Amino acid sequence: MELTDAFKELPTPCYLVDESLLIKNLKILDQVQKATGCRILLAQKAFSMFSLYPLIGRYLAGTTASGLFEARLGREEMGGETHVFATAYRDDEFDEIIKYSDHIVFNSFNQWQKFKAKALAAGRECGIRINPECSTQDHAIYDPCSPGSRMGVARAQFQPALLEGISGLHFHTLCEQNADALEETLKAVEDHFGEFLLQLKWLNFGGGHHITRDDYDVEKLIACIKRIQETYGLKVYLEPGEAVALNTGFLVATVLDLVDNGIHNAILDTSAACHMPDVLEMPYRPNIIGAALPDQKPFAYRLGGPTCLAGDIIGDYAFDEPLKIGDRLVFCDMAIYSMVKNNTFNGMNLPAIAIFTEEKTIRMVKQFGYEDFKNRLS
Numbered sequence: 001m002e003l004t005d006a007f008k009e010l011p012t013p014c015y016l017v018d019e020s021l022l023i024k025n026l027k028i029l030d031q032v033q034k035a036t037g038c039r040i041l042l043a044q045k046a047f048s049m050f051s052l053y054p055l056i057g058r059y060l061a062g063t064t065a066s067g068l069f070e071a072r073l074g075r076e077e078m079g080g081e082t083h084v085f086a087t088a089y090r091d092d093e094f095d096e097i098i099k100y101s102d103h104i105v106f107n108s109f110n111q112w113q114k115f116k117a118k119a120l121a122a123g124r125e126c127g128i129r130i131n132p133e134c135s136t137q138d139h140a141i142y143d144p145c146s147p148g149s150r151m152g153v154a155r156a157q158f159q160p161a162l163l164e165g166i167s168g169l170h171f172h173t174l175c176e177q178n179a180d181a182l183e184e185t186l187k188a189v190e191d192h193f194g195e196f197l198l199q200l201k202w203l204n205f206g207g208g209h210h211i212t213r214d215d216y217d218v219e220k221l222i223a224c225i226k227r228i229q230e231t232y233g234l235k236v237y238l239e240p241g242e243a244v245a246l247n248t249g250f251l252v253a254t255v256l257d258l259v260d261n262g263i264h265n266a267i268l269d270t271s272a273a274c275h276m277p278d279v280l281e282m283p284y285r286p287n288i289i290g291a292a293l294p295d296q297k298p299f300a301y302r303l304g305g306p307t308c309l310a311g312d313i314i315g316d317y318a319f320d321e322p323l324k325i326g327d328r329l330v331f332c333d334m335a336i337y338s339m340v341k342n343n344t345f346n347g348m349n350l351p352a353i354a355i356f357t358e359e360k361t362i363r364m365v366k367q368f369g370y371e372d373f374k375n376r377l378s
């Protein structure tokens with residue numbers, strides 16, 4: 001079966017992740033590992049489709065987590081190395097965090113002092129997240145380097161006297177960026193923290209590297225990693241989320257109604273607010289197969305969800321033919337920051353989750369229903 005046939009057969013709404021496209025990304029990431037000896041981890045916060053973890057684990061070194069639940073999922077479903085960074089750990093979860101994690105990264109020297117004895121006694125590698133104070137992007141909501149940021153320790157607050165027992169540093173400051181932003185950030189890391197790097201075992205470059213995007217400069221990334229490893233004699237980790245599953249997934253939806261209230265509205269069985277919240281939060285306009293900007297094709301529509309939120313609007317799109325009730329629309333790049341952020345606002349059902357396998361068949365992984373909605377409420 002071809003992918004385009006799969007789009008016609010699925011129940012909607014449904015996420016469909018294409019294994020062959022995922023493998024293409026994983027091979028690019030593995031090429032970086034092989035060229036440099038660095039280790040690449042899946043940041044589960046972007047993509048936690050654990051039915052694909054065995055496949056991802058054949059290429060990547062493991063997973064990273066934002067806290068206990070992701071650490072457990074990574075440990076149980078993929079294995080390899082499990083890393084965790086949380087902005088603050090809870091007393092009542094830390095024993096379990098230790099159980100599932102190989103590397104534990106702390107966001108402050110307070111937290112490090114509080115949990116140090118336990119983590120070291122269990123033989124865990126510990127790190128401090130630093131703030132290199134180098135903003136390289138304009139999305140304020142995704143910039144952990146803004147003045148007063150709660151993410152990471154800036155040089156002024158850094159406490160070299162408390163470094164005993166710390167084996168690495170971690171920074172995460174990029175978002176959908178190319179290797180030039182990494183190069184600039186590394187200079188800031190070296191300026192502020194270079195004097196400490198020689199005594200450490202590893203440096204974690206965080207996520208936000210758009211490595212699998214067509215125009216990404218993989219050679220520059222490789223050069224950056226090699227230079228840091230050779231200059232300071234340490235191991236480099238990368239933990240991309242987006243880049244692992246970038247452009248590998250689709251969300252297939254159906255047109256439920258057409259409403260002409262001065263403009264042509266098409267109401268779909270998928271919702272921006274529930275099924276693609278980054279469209280509203282980031283915000284951005286997802287691509288649809290066969291659609292264009294409103295002035296570039298003859299039949300333009302505003303696509304909206306079936307919820308009661310007036311702003312549940314995906315965007316304005318134009319098509320070659322008029323839309324009809326029952327038509328299917330296929331949204332692109334819907335694997336990342338989608339399933340992990342879904343919600344059932346308005347009692348919306350969650351989209352089904354399916355895989356288009358390497359053998360070109362559909363594997364329906366999960367379908368949701370009333371019980372999933374009810375179980376989150378009381």
Ligand SMILES: *Cc1c(COP(=O)(O)O)cnc(C)c1O
Pocket residue numbers: 043045046064085172174175176206207208209239240241242243
């Ligand atoms: C979000 C995040 C990542 C992954 O970021 P992407 O932009 O999805 O690559 C990695 N590490 C940390 C600490 C993060 O917060």
